[in-house]
Amino acid sequence: MNKNQGAAGLTVVALLTAGMVWAAEAGTPSLEELAAGFATPTGEAKPWVYWWFQGGYGDPGGMARDIAAMKEKGIGGVMHMQTINASGLPLPKEPRMLSPDWDAWFGQMLRIAREGGMTLSASILDGWAHGGWWVGKEDGAKQLVHAEIQIDGPATFAEPLPQPLTRLDIYRDVVVVAYREKTRCPPSPLEVTANNVAAGYCDEENWPAAHAADGDPESYWRTQKPCAPGAPALLEFRYARPVRFAAAFVAGMPEAGPAEAEIQVGDDGKTFRPVARFTLQAGERKRVAFAPVETTRVRLAVFRGHVPDLKLAEFSPLREGDEPVMRPGIKWWDFKSANRAWWVWPPNPYEALEEEYAGPDVSDLAASDVLDLTPHLRPDGRLDWQAPAGRWTVLRFGWTPLAEPARMGSGGYEVDILSTKGANLMMDSVAKRMRALSVAHAGGAPIFFHTDSWEIGAGCKGLQPTWTEDFRRQFQKRRGYDLLPYLPAMARRVVDGRETTNRFLRDYRDTVADLLADYYGHLQRRARELSGGVNSESGYGSYPHPQMDGLKVFGRSDRPMAEFWHPFGQYSDNFLTYVDVMRTTASGTRIYGNRFVQAETLTYHPWAGLFAVPSQYRRTLHEAWARGLNQAVIHKYTHQPFEEKPGTLDYDIFNRHFSWWPLSDGFLAYLGRCQHLLQQGEFVADAAYFVGEGASRFVPGKDYLRPSLPAGYDYDGINAEVLLTRASVKDGRLVLPNGPSYRYLVLCDPQCSTMEATTLRGIRKLVEQGLTLVGGRPTRTPGLAAVAEAELQLKTDADALWGDAAAEQGDRRVGEGRVVWGSGMRDILAADGVQPDVETTAIQATRAGLAGAQWVWHASDGDNPPPCERLFRATVEIPAGRQVLDARVSMTADNGFVFTLNDSEICRGDNFHHVVDARCSENLLRPGRNVLHVRAVNGGEAPNPAGLIGRLVITLDNGQQIECPTDPASWQSSADGDRWTPARSVGPLGCAPWGPIDTRRAGPARLAWIHRRAADTDIYFLANPLDQPLQVTVTLRAAANAVRLFDPLDGSVRDLPERTVSADGRAAVPLQFEPEQALFVVLGNSPGKSGGGRNFPPLEAAAEIPGPWKVTFDASWLEPLPASAAINDTKVSLDFTRLEDWSRHAEAGVKGYSGVATYRTTFDAPDLPVEQQTFLDLGTVKEMARVVLNGRDLGVTWCAPWRVRVPGGLLKERGNDLVISVANTWQNRLCADHELPEGERLTRVGHQLHAEAAKRGLQPAGLLGPVRLLCEQ
Template sequence: MTRVVASAVLLALAAPAPGQTPSSAAPPRGRGAVPQDERRRIHSDAPPRGRAAVPQDERRRIHSDAPPRGRAAVPQDERRRIHSDAAEDTLERGFKDPPDSAKPRVWWHWLNGNVTKEGITADLEWMKRVGIAGMQMFDGSLGVPLFVDKRLVWMTPDWKEAFRHAAAEADRLGLEMSMAASGGWSETAGPWVKPEEGMKKVVWSETRVEGPRKFNGALPHPPAVNGRFQDMPIPPDFEFPMPTDLPGAKPMPPSPPPSPDPTYYADTVVLAYRIPDDEVRIADAQPRVTASGGDIDAAALVDGSFGRTVALPVPADGKPAWIQCEFAQPFRAQAFSIAMAAGQGFFGATPPNGHLQASQDGTSWVTLVTLPGPEPLFGGFPVRTYSFPPTAARWYRVVFQAPAPNPLAALLSLPPFRQFDIAEMELLSAPRVNMWEDKASFATLTEPSTAVTPAVPADEAIAKSNVVDLTAKMGKDGTLDWDVPAGRWVVLRMGYSLTGEKNHPATPEATGYEVDKLSRKHVDAYFQNYVGQVSDALGPFFGKSFRYFLMDSWEAGQENWTQDMIAEFRQRRGYDPTPYLPVLTGRIVESADVSDRFLWDFRRTIADLLADNHYGAATEYLHQRGVGLYAEAMGTGLPTTGDALLNKGRVDVPMGEFWVPLPGQGDQPEHPPDVREAASAAHIYGKTLAATESFTSMPMVPGWGQPPSYLKPIADRYFALGVNRIVFHTSDHQPFVDDAHKPGITLGPFGQHYTRNITWAEQAVVWNTYLARCSFLLQQGLFVGDLAYYYGEGAPISAPFWKKLKPEPPAGYNYDYVNTDVLLNRLSVKDGRLVLPDGMSYRALVLPEDVDRLTLPVLRKIRDLVAAGAVVVAPKPQRPPSLTGFPASDDEARAIANDVWGAVDGKSITRHEYGKGKVVWGPSVEEVLAGEKVAPDVQHNRPQIDTSLVWIHRRRGDADIYFVGNQKDRAEDVLASFRVDGKEAELWHPDTGAIEPSAYKIEDGRTTVPLHLDPGGSVFVVFRRAAAAPSRTRPRPTSTVVATVAGPWSVTFPPNWGAPPQIRLDGLTSWTASADPGVKYFSGTATYTKEVPAAPAWFRPGTKVMLDLGKVKEIAEVSINGQPLGILWKAPFQTDVTSALKPGANRLEVKVTNLWPNRMIGDQQASATKTYTFTDYKPYTKDSPLLESGLLGPVTVSTVTLR
């Protein structure tokens, strides 16, 4: 945050941007029990279909332009002035006193039935008191013991009574209440989901026959096992062990042992395809198999069962483990398949780390395939097939490297990694689709285009004409009656069974199958049941105080089938997938290229179904019931096969997420793109709000350890990426209302534990108000961005987190991501700008260098945009990635590319004009924009080599609003230049609500503003009024230290927290330096008092007297002579004391609050005779480092004059 301080240049922050005011709330379609004005306030997006919602204040402006009947019309320019003044007043009022729509929300976890009405009321009253405007409730369990006398079980009468009490209290307090879309936190699941309604996967069995002959026999039944792949059982859900030795924990009521989960299977098709006559299976070649761990069951590695495993021990000497195959004659292989059955992944088994190697002599080895090992985030799929050039060798071996230690192993009570559990491992003589398991959506790849299948000879591929549909020839008992033609054939019986995914971490009573996300029928049935239960529990508060459901990030695994998949595919892709279904088992049909194209279409169909039938269907149903939907649709790290922008565009409030970085590290790479993606979704789909799950933390960044001053620069980074509604992770429900249960119940290692039990609970109002002021201004008008980055058509797809954009967005310009849906259906050209129906516009459309394969609809639309005057920065497309319309589609695509791109190659020829527009490739985006006379939106000097500012620009009507934040822990004086002409600059300070005129200089169509930014400080620079002159200077403050407040200090501590009632400090030092354990380990608020003499000379006219506390750990409340002077929560810890100070003696009182860790550490010392803290999760040990605490100074008094 920024302030005017002694010897500093006035801060200023500006932003060029006109636009319209935000929609304050277009209510969901359908009935709603909420009064109209209340609905407007709470539903801040989702315009009615077919037209953009007009913001409420804009509607008022339009209506006010019509004069009342019987009165003369006011001249138009006068009306404009009046209305402009009213808009300015509204903007100022909303900034100084932010409305509820701008205030943060919190996630509110009810954990394992530890819920009381008293705790509910206390939680919600605290939220209201400190500026939190709503809570999003989750009912879950994460190893939390039972502490309350009576556990409230999900959806029982007692639970519903408490739930309704929460809604009634929310209504009384004016809080917005929401609830997760299932028990636990992911995703849409419950015990009412029937097996046939659960998530599904493709399964199959194979029968080899040779013709000509008559075949009449039973085809093996495909696996009906619940799991990720074939008969591989579903891995156990991650669990956090429940502590058994916590004081106050009660034994859990006994529950009956769970019965086996029901399974489900249905047939889809029966196909037969002819295979080459020379195809050999490794089992028939009978190699000699040896291993580093001794004897091994080689037959189990090729038996086709993923439920039967082979254990390969990790060698004790640290050397790699290995399995070797020796053949009597050279064996020709061109693919390798391996399946792991267990591992150290957060979500089950992961790919191994190692190599497949070949040798002609058993001594010298050549690597054919590098096995990548576990992947970030979700670990990667444990079943993979790799293609490689045909190789003939007598010896092959697989070398396994032990995985790196799992940082969560101890937390999850995972045993040490001692062996590789291998389900299947096979060399394949016939070609396979490279990494087909991932590309068939049994898993996700960040970039399937990087796993292209190598071309194979036509006689080694399966001809489409040699794929025979035998579905009608199989009886209900699985018996096939078929006259087999000549040749070798594989009969493929295909169907689908359940993935077995359930919601987590839910209580047992709320746990059930995840619903089939690709089926609108099943999703509708799910919400009819679930919403019915919720509305029954809430009664009149449903749609009133209760306004939204919420979907957290996706943790439901993969799904690649639904009952209507073939019909859906045919309707969406325009051709019958049936002859290509063997590709889903890894076989190559027609050619490697055709097979990869089919899998592209298959994944794209799944992504479209997920958007339409899960996120879209959920939103539409909830609108019918008068409520809306927040959703992290679909979350970070490509967790499933989806189109992230399309998903986010289907919901009311798109959400991203960001976590507190690990100490000494930057943001995790997936979080900034995810937040920009959520903001982009809001911008391109005409929504006001972009929300974030905010400040989530892991064990390495334990809760209770970060004050708001630490979190602020993190928030500023994400504000600059487009978030304008903060949702804290998390405010766990506290069932107890006494001091004996602090800091309280937690979501284990996750989240901020931002509850009424934190040490600074009451002081949190200043932090929440800061966030609300920022959010309010960032909700105004429209985002200003010059570039629309098209992120491609394939699936899964999201804003890329695994690589940098190329070409990179240049410094000084901002951008949104756009997807195919928006490109095709919402984007047009007006006056050379790319425009959206809601008023957003961009100067250029950019296709990154790897987006060079475009479908015909996209190519045609780009052609039309360029013809209408658009500037497109893109490589010349190669060919469509889809099989739709193939091969004619390739010819048309080539013709369009030649027309629009001409001979552009990005080297010798870099531009081509087409119609009114042009395409460019080769020059940087900065050069392209300069050529279009588009100057940078923001520029600034760099006083230090590592000066780091973040910024964002919104435009509301004629007002340009810029947010600027300093990311360094030092003050910065910068000159910032904004793309604004003819307007004066103002500085709006979100920490104080103060608004002040700024110095500025207008020159060459830009406005330069001097900014003084505190350490980690931020400010809004607002341009809303015509400049009276081309420049303005402001008086500069001159500061003179007139006194240093030295000791002794009297420090008093509250009772019952282990500290003495009072101590005397001759000098200011950290509490942790005290020899008294009660002081050393104290957590809470202590009060420093001191008499401060003030000289009459301090009180000259035009002079302010400033008190600077120096260093404070962590929050201070200052009063002088009993007059409160505010809460100081970040550097510089300064306050204006002019009004409270008087000549002569003055009583200075400083209340300083630190954090919980010190007391938690003290409670674990061997010398501790009493414990003062209570929690179910203890991230700190007796040896954890103490946090510096208290008033550390030096404390000084300065006089400040303006010159």
């Protein structure tokens, strides 16, 4: 490991991979050693940053200043990324990646990072897409495409076949197949387009025009905007050759579809003439006849729809004698065929992949009847074939580039990510060059090679790669049969019935998943050979891609990375639902034996970070740490080539040109302290949830686990590869090498209803060795290979595990282990005597309560709703001119809920017995309309009662109270976020089956938490997610002779003398949290005894420090200069007789000031005992402050409570010198500069942020006080 440390200064990072004993490297430090590292974080504990180069431009001086600033403030690693210039400011030159000019600055960057002592990861991408300009059209990601034609036999056919969709002028044939049609079906168009298609988050088309031509009445084309006579919705069919049509079949979705429309024809694609005009009732299906006409193009023009988004199920031009095809095909075909990513739709990907249409089975053809016509295809696309009698459909399959651009790069495409050839192209083109530059400029210092988030589809309407050049051979090798007879399923045909077709599509997706994992595995092998390894956002999980095994690809990264955003809108919850991206990454890290869980951290709106401060990020960070993050890579720090401020930025959370950067070390030390403890030992969990082997192999968020896991217990996700190759059983627990252990293996429902026979055989062996398995028996195997044999083996092992009886519930001994099914995890844990790892009780001082609220649910679900997610919304109006003084909410749901106000999460709960009380920040509420939104989950395995009940109470400055209880009059509900109807009243507070739930003021407080164990030391991270103080007793499943509180805000460590240990060995510890505060409780064995006293002694004011204050501003940012100010070089001093908000100051220059100002005063202190803990409390600070008392730096306070500890003996009775440096954001200076001509502005920044700041107005700034000395009593 040390042989490369000759590259002085650049951290050498070991490859912490499966089979390596990283725990020995981490060691098992004592409580005292933990405390020492906690006070001053070093090495791997320090956060990293994305070091972003706009336009690929790096200035040597600017890079050196960047690295020096990062090092000074506590950043430990940088992740190089580059994109086209999106800063909004011009750069002198933008060298193309891998050009000689780029080589020069990249080599300098390596040298500067090495000399600055930074761990370095370098992106091998141009932009954030998986590619670059060196990826040519033929090397890019590929899609299987097809075109078809009908031939009526017997006939001699000797014509060119229509060529399938072709992008970038590249098309390569794969196979040509034919099958005999069963009916007089109409011809399929070569191309279907529309001028109006509903688009999703990244312009993905979830309801594309092609859905109107697939013969499936359950799929449909949906429009983005309403149609009108002057702006009709146009759906156009283009045919490979002229066809004589005499009618068209039109079908709208129920209660939807066209109301008034016209059928048009034309041949040139520009001029169309009408052949029939008609009206249609909502949901009606109609055959519209017209005079026969021969054409290559038919268009439906819809002038008016029954609903604004139209929803047309089918449009089918017909020849004389044709009958429309109207049969439900394969449900969710777009996703099951791996052609599409989920992005934000459908609601539950796991259920969708197991769902199929009810009713009679259908089959368009038999696999045995498929003819291979590939030998009859000439190189020029001409088919020579003697067609037998009947109507034949000929399908020409080939591949064309997906044409996904290398987004934000200098050109090129996403590489073919399904081939090791693509991996070699990336490594040979980029990584080898980077390694050579490291040798030439940085002494051969090791580099991690980075690949960013899997976002293929974002640039091509959600489409996914479905082919690579040797895909057919790979499919045969991995699945055991040739795919050719089943390829019509990739053209939306049902082959041998839905069961067989779904099995084939599953095999197809699995082959894509295997090739994708192989790609990342090959990247990892090559990276290790070259240098330090790879860190990848490879299993990108905010969108559970149907063709990806997220855990497996994370296992092919040396430092797996997640991604999470600071919430700012409706899509933030994507990272926490059916896929918990952070937990998926953490699970993938742990189960494959790695140590560091990285994440692209706190990505925000492109420029919102400039107006934000670290205190706003606490809750988001705490949630990520609780779900496994232990090495944040902050997104992002843009390289600053110039000294103009705020400078070049885009998506920045901070950089050295941020106004508060001089005080950023407080925030960065907080991250380092938390990560120091979160990297110790092993993660402690009770359950490993087997995520199954279907598509979307990601780990669900806790609210979405089935069977659900009660509060107070933790879990990992696990996949088949780890179960079969890494898992063993010891003392009844599932054990992984260099990883955690679990008491239960839980089968996720519905994912595990289908299971490979070999996987169940492996699970059976683990159970026989002593493991407890929880979940119902799998009922079928996936795939088409040797179905009968696989089903028999599955049944044999299932019978051995669950018995051959059809009992709905059971607890059965199998070998040394047991199988439990039909019972919820809460009952199983209770029966086994497994107490919660973290159990809390708390008393909320102020609450809204549920008086007047009703239990509500979605009306169409009836009295016994299925396990599902439902959405609820309401609005409240704040009168103009009124201010909100206070806002409280009380809420619960059966089984769980998340409540948001104006897109910001307020609270969540997972047990209807306990009402969650929370305070809503007044800043979230605004005059006018405010939106309340609830996502509620009904858990369980079968239909059961469901309900939501809550009440919001808002107090205004005139004493008026606005109440919003849940009831049908105020609240609406939806199953999909699309259709909203009034919520249904299930009953009043106290009704059955819930009873009087709101009679107690005490109940569990929801803390974000995680537990790690290092030898005999237990480390609990506990965070209050509420914007209000919380007094709580936490009962922990650990006990020791020393219980200490580690406070990451200031690095202090102290004993917690108040605690009790129960008979079952759990420690109950009273704790006290400030709003959104996080604490560590560490239990270990230490010599000596804890003293007496209280865990949180009350604070009492010992003295107030009123001033007066000499306040010194940086003249560079003070415009106009105050006439009365004392000016000394670059400093301007003003006398403040009292503390006041800069934005309300009489001087215009102070109103518009941004940056650091220093307050100085002297004061006398009362005579306080040296041993009495004393704090200097600053009251309110906008936005952060550094305190120096009598020449000693007491640190930075960057969030409430705005206070610092005063060491004993530091205070003097007379003449204490107090210096407080306070920083705000750039908001006020940008706002003031907006009023100045551009040439007179003090600030320079792109994105029209001066105008944006002006919209926001001046913000409170400075030291607002009161400043007091507080003493513990």
